[in-house]
Amino acid sequence: MSYVIVGICINDAACVKVCPVDSIHPAPHEPDFATADMLYIDPDTCIDCNACAEACPVRAIMPADRLPEQLARYREINAQYAQARRR
Amino acid sequence: MKSFESAGDRAMSRRDFPGESNHELTADKLTARDAVDRIADHNSVVRRIVYSHCHYCMGMCGTRIMVEDNKVLSIEPDRENPFRWRDFCRKGQTAAEFVDHPRRITTPMRRVGERYVPATYEEAIADIATRLNRIIEKHGAEAVGSYSGNPLAASFAGSMFWNGLLDAIGTGNRFWVGSVDQNNTHVVQEAMYGSELIALMPDIDHCKCFLLVGMDPVQSTFGWLETIPDGWNRVLEAQRKGADIIVVDPRRSRTAERADTHISILPGQDWAFLLGLLRVIFEEQMDRPSVAVELSGVDEIRTLALGASLEDLAGRCGVPADSIRDVARRFASAPSAMCLIHTGVSHTPTGTLAEWLGQVLNAITNRLDQAGGRRFERGFMDVAEVFSRFAPRTRHRTRLRDQPTIAGFHSLVELPEEITVPGQGQIRAMLIASGNPVVSGPDGAALDEALSQLELLVAVDLVQRESHRHAHWLIPGTHFLEREGLNVLLACLNEEPFAQYAQRAVAPPPGVKEEWEFFVDLALAMERPLFGRRGLNTLVRASRRVASLAGRPGWALNPRWLERALVAGGKRLKYDDILEYPHGWRYDTKRYGDLTGALRTADKTVHCAPPRFLFALGQQLADRRSRTSPAFPMLLVNRRTRESMNSFLNETAGLFAQDRSNTVELNPEDAAAIGLEDGQWARVSSSINAIELPVTLVEGGRRGVVVIAHGWGSRIFDPLNGAEPLAFGANRNLLVDRTHIDPLSQIASMNATPVRVEALAPDTGTTGNSTPAIAKA
Numbered sequence: 001m002s003y004v005i006v007g008i009c010i011n012d013a014a015c016v017k018v019c020p021v022d023s024i025h026p027a028p029h030e031p032d033f034a035t036a037d038m039l040y041i042d043p044d045t046c047i048d049c050n051a052c053a054e055a056c057p058v059r060a061i062m063p064a065d066r067l068p069e070q071l072a073r074y075r076e077i078n079a080q081y082a083q084a085r086r087r
Numbered sequence: 088m089k090s091f092e093s094a095g096d097r098a099m100s101r102r103d104f105p106g107e108s109n110h111e112l113t114a115d116k117l118t119a120r121d122a123v124d125r126i127a128d129h130n131s132v133v134r135r136i137v138y139s140h141c142h143y144c145m146g147m148c149g150t151r152i153m154v155e156d157n158k159v160l161s162i163e164p165d166r167e168n169p170f171r172w173r174d175f176c177r178k179g180q181t182a183a184e185f186v187d188h189p190r191r192i193t194t195p196m197r198r199v200g201e202r203y204v205p206a207t208y209e210e211a212i213a214d215i216a217t218r219l220n221r222i223i224e225k226h227g228a229e230a231v232g233s234y235s236g237n238p239l240a241a242s243f244a245g246s247m248f249w250n251g252l253l254d255a256i257g258t259g260n261r262f263w264v265g266s267v268d269q270n271n272t273h274v275v276q277e278a279m280y281g282s283e284l285i286a287l288m289p290d291i292d293h294c295k296c297f298l299l300v301g302m303d304p305v306q307s308t309f310g311w312l313e314t315i316p317d318g319w320n321r322v323l324e325a326q327r328k329g330a331d332i333i334v335v336d337p338r339r340s341r342t343a344e345r346a347d348t349h350i351s352i353l354p355g356q357d358w359a360f361l362l363g364l365l366r367v368i369f370e371e372q373m374d375r376p377s378v379a380v381e382l383s384g385v386d387e388i389r390t391l392a393l394g395a396s397l398e399d400l401a402g403r404c405g406v407p408a409d410s411i412r413d414v415a416r417r418f419a420s421a422p423s424a425m426c427l428i429h430t431g432v433s434h435t436p437t438g439t440l441a442e443w444l445g446q447v448l449n450a451i452t453n454r455l456d457q458a459g460g461r462r463f464e465r466g467f468m469d470v471a472e473v474f475s476r477f478a479p480r481t482r483h484r485t486r487l488r489d490q491p492t493i494a495g496f497h498s499l500v501e502l503p504e505e506i507t508v509p510g511q512g513q514i515r516a517m518l519i520a521s522g523n524p525v526v527s528g529p530d531g532a533a534l535d536e537a538l539s540q541l542e543l544l545v546a547v548d549l550v551q552r553e554s555h556r557h558a559h560w561l562i563p564g565t566h567f568l569e570r571e572g573l574n575v576l577l578a579c580l581n582e583e584p585f586a587q588y589a590q591r592a593v594a595p596p597p598g599v600k601e602e603w604e605f606f607v608d609l610a611l612a613m614e615r616p617l618f619g620r621r622g623l624n625t626l627v628r629a630s631r632r633v634a635s636l637a638g639r640p641g642w643a644l645n646p647r648w649l650e651r652a653l654v655a656g657g658k659r660l661k662y663d664d665i666l667e668y669p670h671g672w673r674y675d676t677k678r679y680g681d682l683t684g685a686l687r688t689a690d691k692t693v694h695c696a697p698p699r700f701l702f703a704l705g706q707q708l709a710d711r712r713s714r715t716s717p718a719f720p721m722l723l724v725n726r727r728t729r730e731s732m733n734s735f736l737n738e739t740a741g742l743f744a745q746d747r748s749n750t751v752e753l754n755p756e757d758a759a760a761i762g763l764e765d766g767q768w769a770r771v772s773s774s775i776n777a778i779e780l781p782v783t784l785v786e787g788g789r790r791g792v793v794v795i796a797h798g799w800g801s802r803i804f805d806p807l808n809g810a811e812p813l814a815f816g817a818n819r820n821l822l823v824d825r826t827h828i829d830p831l832s833q834i835a836s837m838n839a840t841p842v843r844v845e846a847l848a849p850d851t852g853t854t855g856n857s858t859p860a861i862a863k864a
Binding site: 018021 | 164305
């Protein structure tokens with residue numbers, strides 16, 4: 001499983017700060033940050049610790065298996081960003 | 088050189104270098120002895136993966152450590168650990184930064200004037216032994232005092248041989264960090280269950296009503312004195328399935344935000360709230376017979392609770408009587424429930440009473456040893472039994488206040504006077520191992536002053552911290568990444584049956600001895616018998632001689648002997664079997680029904696009304712003094728943050744790569760009344776001291792409550808070059824009067840400290856606090 005960020009993300013990076021495994025990108029010091037529409041969680045490194053969901057001021061982060069139907073596509077959107085970043 | 092052959096060394100020498108990455112190896116192919124695996128990346132640089140567990144906090148997350156040569160490249164959670172890794176945090180991730188800390192003590196150092204000069208272990212041990220012996224001969228063994236911190240307890244070898252050294256010296260003047268936050272639980276466990284070491288695990292997954300008092304598991308995960316993996320997420324899961332979460336905390340913590348009900352209590356008055364719950368439950372006859380264990384003293388506690396007025400208790404704790412009634416009904420009528428009380432309450436003047444009343448609440452609603460309540464995990468050895476034989480309770484009492492030990496040690500609140508007040512038994516030399524009591528304890532200024540008066544201060548640690556600034560000798564400590572072993576005692580504090588041998592990731596700096604070796608060598612040099620047992624020193628020397636002659640370092644006395652003996656004594660597991668599981672071993676499934684057998688009370692009942700507690704509660708009921716006054720109208724409380732579960736290595740730069748803060752958290756209405764805005768600097772004063780910090784406004788907390796996290800304001804010195812100390816934030820414990828204590832636990836009241844908050848001019852601010860003041864290592 002993994003956690004997933006959905007489109008209401010406001011890029012405040014509160015989640016980046018608390019992630020113990022640097023799983024959320026782009027981080028404020030990374031070049032993409034200034035232009036990013038939202039932040040993304042790498043499903044391969046997420047440890048489901050829930051820290052980001054707790055920190056998010058707008059509740060934009062939820063466990064992948066609890067995504068409402070209309071937000072399910074964000075699972076793929078998060079994974080794709082992580083993949084692209086690794087390349 | 089290490090004086091014993093480590094399991095890791097054996098593994099390395101046995102194993103050939105595989106030609107390609109084999110880090111996908113699974114548990115059934117790997118044994119703990121082989122857990123150190125060498126892999127090669129495409130550049131043919133040799134890398135190893137080490138499976139171990141973190142030692143920062145009781146979460147003890149399984150770790151997967153990538154090592155190249157003798158350097159840690161990365162630390163990740165070990166997802167193959169079958170029990171614990173989901174509480175992994177930034178602190179565990181950045182732990183290696185301290186291995187290479189530029190100010191690390193890598194050789195003994197002797198104080199010469201205001202500077203330190205490197206020395207050999209031989210010189211250090213000879214000098215310290217001579218000076219200690221001289222002090223003992225002149226003033227008696229009591230003239231040598233000691234203090235140990237949490238990181239020493241994380242090392243079984245370190246803590247055992249520490250006791251071995253103190254027994255050799257023969258001093259009863261032993262102080263430790265447990266007296267800063269956990270002694271109240273030991274006192275209650277002793278009185279109710281007959282042993283200071285009987286801790287009851289929360290059975291989270293079956294619980295339908297959580298009453299969480301003075302704890303913030305969003306930050307602390309869930310563990311405290313025990314390991315409860317992924318505890319908070321499991322509580323949330325239970326909530327999704329219908330469980331009720333009631334959080335009692337003056338602060339609007341993240342945990343409180345997720346609760347079904349948040350009781351914003353007056354700091355230090357948890358006892359009144361809990362007694363109110365008992366009153367309602369008895370009054371409405373909602374108490375239930377205890378099924379698994381026999382209780383005694385229920386009639387006394389019933390009489391006492393029914394004699395109290397709910398309105399009076401409500402007034403004392405600042406919670407409406409209707410809320411108390413509501414919580415009591417929800418708790419008592421839930422099919423399963425638990426009351427859990429943690430640090431926030433320990434730090435109050437009534438922490439022991441509250442812990443006791445919380446345990447009684449569980450007992451009289453049949454939550455002991457029941458599914459979803461608090462159960463006893465027997466582990467792989469009977470810790471209470473072993474300790475009663477191995478380390479019998481000391482009768483030692485402190486010289487000045489005539490106080491007993493708790494869990495074998497005296498309270499830090501007494502240490503300054505024991506050093507400064509003249510007389511027979513006055514402490515003239517101190518050994519401090521992996522501890523920073525000037526910062527983690529109350530009124531550090533008084534302790535700092537006392538430490539400056541010592542004839543000899545020896546500090547064993549990774550770096551020279553605040554508490555070591557007057558040290559005559561600095562002795563290198565080791566990082567947990569540099570040690571291995573089975574922490575037998577902590578291993579028995581797992582929520583479920585589980586055992587894991589921690590592997591060493593890297594070797595300590597050349598020549599650095601592990602703490603236990605230094606303790607043994609010092610006892611030998613002092614010609615005083617380790618553990619106070621005649622003949623042991625001869626055995627140590629003989630084993631070392633044989634090992635040296637045979638060329639088998641593993642034959643010399645080492646901590647593995649003790650670990651092996653204790654595991655064997657438990658008669659449940661074989662030590663070698665534990666070594667077969669590099670990711671840790673769930674050797675059994677949890678079960679209920681073991682509490683009655685574990686009780687160490689003479690009559691084998693759970694004592695609900697220990698006379699000492701009844702008496703103290705009566706006094707409390709008669710006491711109507713307010714803690715606040717016009718001069719100090721607010722109450723200071725503590726908080727945790729995930730990255731500083733304990734203050735050990737808070738200074739790690741990468742821990743706060745984005746930012747970090749040490750601020751005064753205030754309710755916006757309070758701030759407005761004082762004339763403070765978010766980010767503005769404030770002075771917080773108590774009856775004994777004052778500190779300055781910037782303000783953060785936090786909605787939702789109780790008015791009149793000031794929150795500052797502890798663990799900051801400690802300096803790291805540069806003993807070799809004398810450069811400016813590194814520091815961040817302010818030490819809020821300087822505000823805590825060490826004479827304001829819970830008399831039953833002897834814990835200082837780090838919560839519910841009366842303070843005054845004043846605004847500083849908007850452009851004031853002694854140092855830039857929102858930007859890291861510590862350069863990246």
